[in-house]
Each structure stands twice: as C-alpha cells, then as structure tokens.
Amino acid sequence: MTVHHVLELEQFLPYRLSVLSNTVSQAIAREYESRFALSITQWRVLAVLGRYDGIAAREVAQRTAMDKVAVSRAVAQLMKDGRVRRGTAEHDKRQSVLTLTEKGWKIYDEVAPLALEHERRLLAYLDADEQRWLSRILEKLWQAELQELGR
Amino acid sequence: MTVHHVLELEQFLPYRLSVLSNTVSQAIAREYESRFALSITQWRVLAVLGRYDGIAAREVAQRTAMDKVAVSRAVAQLMKDGRVRRGTAEHDKRQSVLTLTEKGWKIYDEVAPLALEHERRLLAYLDADEQRWLSRILEKLWQAELQELGR
DNA sequence: TGCAAATGGTTTCAGATGAAACTATAACGT
DNA sequence: ACGTTATAGTTTCATCTGAAACCATTTGCA
Numbered sequence: 581m582t583v584h585h586v587l588e589l590e591q592f593l594p595y596r597l598s599v600l601s602n603t604v605s606q607a608i609a610r611e612y613e614s615r616f617a618l619s620i621t622q623w624r625v626l627a628v629l630g631r632y633d634g635i636a637a638r639e640v641a642q643r644t645a646m647d648k649v650a651v652s653r654a655v656a657q658l659m660k661d662g663r664v665r666r667g668t669a670e671h672d673k674r675q676s677v678l679t680l681t682e683k684g685w686k687i688y689d690e691v692a693p694l695a696l697e698h699e700r701r702l703l704a705y706l707d708a709d710e711q712r713w714l715s716r717i718l719e720k721l722w723q724a725e726l727q728e729l730g731r
Numbered sequence: 732m733t734v735h736h737v738l739e740l741e742q743f744l745p746y747r748l749s750v751l752s753n754t755v756s757q758a759i760a761r762e763y764e765s766r767f768a769l770s771i772t773q774w775r776v777l778a779v780l781g782r783y784d785g786i787a788a789r790e791v792a793q794r795t796a797m798d799k800v801a802v803s804r805a806v807a808q809l810m811k812d813g814r815v816r817r818g819t820a821e822h823d824k825r826q827s828v829l830t831l832t833e834k835g836w837k838i839y840d841e842v843a844p845l846a847l848e849h850e851r852r853l854l855a856y857l858d859a860d861e862q863r864w865l866s867r868i869l870e871k872l873w874q875a876e877l878q879e880l881g882r
Numbered sequence: 883t884g885c886a887a888a889t890g891g892t893t894t895c896a897g898a899t900g901a902a903a904c905t906a907t908a909a910c911g912t
Numbered sequence: 913a914c915g916t917t918a919t920a921g922t923t924t925c926a927t928c929t930g931a932a933a934c935c936a937t938t939t940g941c942a
Contacts (some may be wrong), residue, residue, distance in 0.1 A: 585782060585843035586843075587781065587843040588760070589795065592823075593869075594752075594846075597869070598752045600872055600876065604795075605749050607743060619928095626734055630738065636890075637891065638891080643740065648890075648891065649929080651891090672890085672937075673937060673938085674889070674936065675891090676890080676891075683861060689747045691750070692738040694736060694848070705872060713865075713868065714864075716861070717861050717865050721751055721856060721857070722750075725751065725754045730801070731897090772898095787921095790933090798900075799921065800900070800911090800921090802921090803923090824908085825920040826920060826921090827920080845924075860920055
C-alpha cells in the first residue's frame with residue numbers, strides 16, 4: 581500500500597498569503613473601480629506620484645513593484661482621463677517626467693484617506709501585539725524576497 | 732498652500748501583502764510550470780484531490796478559494812494531460828466525481844514535498860516566535876475575511 | 883568620433899481571467 | 913405531477929497581463 585505525502589492546502593503559507601491578499605485587494609479594487617473608475621495599478625501610480633511628483637516611469641515601476649509595461653498602460657489611461665501629465669526629462673530625452681494634474685490631486689486626496697481607512701479596518705481585527713509582529717514579519721519577508729530577487 | 736494626505740505605499744498593508752504574495756507565488760509558479768507543465772490553479776486542484784479524492788468540482792472550488800470557472804478550466808487541462816479522471820455522481824448527475832489518475836498521483840507525490848520545501852525556505856527567514864505569530868495572525872485575518880464575505 | 887550595447891518606454895501577440903449567458907439536472911412549493 | 917427556482921458545470925466574450933519585439937536615445941569604449 582502506498583502512502584502519499586499529506587499537504588493541507590489550507591495550512592500552506594503561500595496559499596494562505598495568496599488568498600488573503602487577493603481577497604483584500606479585490607475588495608479594494610471593486611470600490612475604487614466603481615467610485616473612481618480607477619484600477620489598482622492606476623491607483624498605485626497615483627499613490628507614488630502623490631508622494632514623489634515628477635519622477636520617471638522607470639522609478640514608478642520600481643516603487644510600485646509593477647513592470648514597465650503595466651506602468652506604461654496605467655499612465656496612458658491616467659493621461660487619457662486627465663489625471664496625469666507627461667513631460668520629457670531635460671537631461672535624458674528617453675525619460676518621462678510624470679506629474680499629477682489638478683484632477684489627479686483631487687482623486688488622490690479622495691482615495692488616500694479611503695485607502696488608509698481600509699488598512700485600519702483590516703488591522704482592527706488584530707490586537708496591538710499582533711499588529712506589531714505583522715509589521716515586523718512582513719518587513720523581514722520583504723527584505724528576504726528582495727535579496728532573493730537580487731541574485 | 733494645500734497640504735495633501737501622505738500615504739507611503741511601501742508601508743501600506745494591502746500593498747505589502749499583495750507584493751509579497753505575488754512574489755512568492757510567481758517564484759513557485761515558474762518552477763511548477765517549467766518542471767511539470769503545471770499552473771498554480773492546476774496545482775491547487777491536484778493538491779485538494781490528493782487530500783480529498785473523489786470530490787465534486789464545486790467542493791474543489793470551495794477548498795481552493797477559486798471560482799468554478801477556474802476550476803472547470805484547470806480540470807479540463809488536467810484531464811487532457813491524463814492527470815485527473817472525471818466521473819458523474821450517482822445521486823446527482825450534475826455533480827462530477829474527480830479523482831487522480833496514476834499519473835496524477837505521481838505528479839502530486841513529486842510536487843507536494845517541493846511545495847513544503849518552498850514553505851520551509853520562506854519560514855526560514857523568521858525565527859520561531861515570528862513563525863508562531865504569523866500563523867496566528869493569518870488565521871485571524873482569514874477568519875475576519877470569511878466573516879466579511881459571509882455578509 | 884563612431885559603433886555596439888544598454889536603457890526608457892511603447893506596441894504587439896498570445897495566453898489567462900472574470901462576468902454573464904447557457905445547458906442540464908435537481909429541489910421546492912403548490 | 914408540474915412549473916418555478918436553484919445548483920453544477922461549461923462556454924463565450926471582453927478585458928487584462930506578461931513576454932518579446934520594437935523604437936528612440938544614451939552610454940561605454942575602441
């Protein structure tokens with residue numbers, strides 16, 4: 581008789597991470613989509629530009645962990661919607677200089693507090709200890725991944 | 732002068748979860764794809780069937796947090812590859828009865844230990860305390876999400 | 883200086899994915 | 913028994929996404 585390995589999917593860390601993350605992201609995505617016609621990728625670009633206005637698409641990609649194709653597309657749509665403006669860098673004509681328009685800032689100022697509220701609501705399920713540990717653990721895994729990819 | 736909200740994307744929990752989860756999943760996906768011609772969705776189906784052989788597609792969907800369309804497609808491909816067999820339930824002819832073939836078991840027995848190894852490698856970045864807290868935190872958030880969706 | 887390689891960014895193509903429509907069967911209420 | 917409603921599963925269509933090809937510009941170096 582053959583005995584097989586036993587793997588309980590529900591207990592499997594990558595699976596749990598994935599399901600949790602997707603559930604959270606999708607809930608947020610649906611709201612942004614319906615209220616602001618804004619996809620998650622677009623929102624990430626906005627969020628980064630709200631913090632670092634005037635950077636190039638390349639830097640947006642780095643700071644959002646998105647690839648350059650995704651950034652290119654998100655920016656194209658954001659420009660079409662008049663939320664982002666694209667210029668060309670003086671010192672390097674390949675590079676773009678991305679800035680938020682008035683309209684872009686307006687959305688940003690609406691969505692940012694909403695995002696923080698989502699985060700608070702999620703964290704509210706955890707007590708103070710758990711929140712601290714989670715933050716620390718994510719930071720560690722994050723660093724580990726960065727290292728991994730750096731090779 | 733207008734002061735805008737400040738939202739540091741890198742510190743934003745849903746974002747961190749998403750990036751971490753995607754990085755982990757993609758690393759695993761690439762390996763399964765190249766070594767076994769197996770997508771993550773297909774792997775999840777295999778994993779559940781390895782544990783609960785003979786269940787219906789509907790139950791696979793529940794246990795994998797995938798929607799029924801995704802399950803249907805994964806099963807179709809797994810059948811084409813001769814890894815899964817589909818029968819019809821006696822008591823309800825709508826329901827399928829999904830079982831692993833010899834070939835399916837063979838893959839399962841290869842992939843399962845590999846999956847566990849991936850998990851170990853990820854957890855190795857954390858000390859024992861952190862591992863315990865992570866498990867507990869994910870469990871709590873998981874329950875919270877379930878509740879959320881149940882409404 | 884001039885040419886090969888690298889970089890920033892966009893486009894194209896092919897496969898993945900989700901929502902809604904659809905088919906078949908079963909359950910429910912009268 | 914019979915029509916309505918619900919459920920299991922598949923198919924279709926439109927959108928999303930990633931990989932690779934591509935263009936323009938810059939960098940590195942002989």
